[in-house]
Amino acid sequence: MVEVTSRTGPAGAVEIAPGVHWIGALDPALRTFDIILRTANGTTYNSFLVRGESGVAVVDTVKLEFAEDFFRRLESVADYSEIRVIVLNHLEPDHSGALPELMRRAPQARLYISTRATSMLKALLKPKEADRSFEYETVGTNDEVSLGNRTLRFLHTPFLHWPDTQCTYLVEDGILFSGDIFGCHYCDNRLFNDRVGDFRFSFDYYYGHIMRPFKAHVVEALKLIEPLRLTIVAPTHGPILRDRPRRYVTHYRELSTSSLTERIGNEDRSLVVFYMSAYGSTARMADAIRAGAEETAGIRVSLYDLEGGETGPFVDLIEEADALAFGSPTINGDAVKPVWDLLSSLAVVNLKGKLGAAFGSYGWSGEAVRMIEDRMRGLKMRVPVPGLRLKLIPTDDELVECCDFGRKLAAALVGGEQGRVIDFSELG
């Protein structure tokens, strides 16, 4: 007879190394995570228990709804009175949900969180809990906590994917409790990467939605992680990576490296001009802007008609561009939908510091340009050149104006703006 194992996993804790147990929870029914992620076969909330000669450490907890599973697994390998250390690598509710109850059951334990986690800790706990002055300590890179024969060493890895995130390294065993880094939403009760199903898609999908906006921070974290001896990488979601864990570190390095730099060099600054055009006027503006921008040495301009492409590849282009210009006609007082579709799909990439510009032809009111500029500012882009609006069909003189707009944008991009003094009232 075929034995069908429970999707919610084994009843007790699972040993991942001598004296180190998985005590997390499986959530096979979850189909959407954090609103933004699809989870075709659920997720796991991984937490771990480390036994040392002078006490027990618990690394991360689980989502509140799964606290019962967590405590049952914890109780199968330790008594609450033995817990000396609780580490939270990340305070998002799916990892901190069982924390208040754990601290109630193990009041002698000291909590270790990253230096940036304090305000989040207070905001996450109910006011009643926050009033209790339980012990916690903030830690940074290379701070250590000893469990006698075992040492927990902290790595400060902020913004992966919250400001508070950190990793905890079990020095003597070479086990990295990596928080959400190297994680994925993939639920499989066999737990280990050499035993579960094919989770490559989930791993890359998770990176693409959770880590991708923070690539620069991934690179900083990898500088701390790559030199470590790694026998196991134990993230807070998805399979425990015990078979060739370094492959995943290498894969993160690849995913975080610029493909524009890799493939076509990094000498030029990249300006991507996107446009939509109903009667060809905004398209002609785009051509003229490109011509103007290209006069400046060291600028690579790419021109794309939004009508002929899809959001996904455009997002990839935007991620690697240094400046973006959006051209839209105004229809019924608004920019056209494909522009908004693209401008509302950029949460997965880091736009900080990119330059933005807007232009467009209009019939009678021309609101689109201002609206696009406001959106770009909202996305933390810098808008150095005021937007360019033209009524209906551009004249030759107006196309010269478009060229000049391109030149100004290019100048801003290569840092050629002169040290102007502007009066605040001029800025509108």
Next chain:
Amino acid sequence: MAKAKVTFEDINQTVNVPAGTRLIEISEKVGAGIIYGCREGDCGTCMTHVVTGWNNLTEPSVLEEKVLRENMANRHDRLACQAQVLGDCTVKPA
């Protein structure tokens, strides 16, 4: 009304502003690289380094000092959404 000159080092532009204007308002309008989040002194996103003229900004509040500390601010960093300009200064994104 008293005026002050604020120079944004990242874009090499100077703006003449009425004293009392918040840094974030100027930065946003001139298109400098200081970014913002909550705009109410809580998130630390708009952290700005004051290159010169540290004393020409309003004193940081207790709350601002706390947020700066939590975000591991360096000496002479301020939150652009909190600091008001009183005299000439030069700033850049932290």
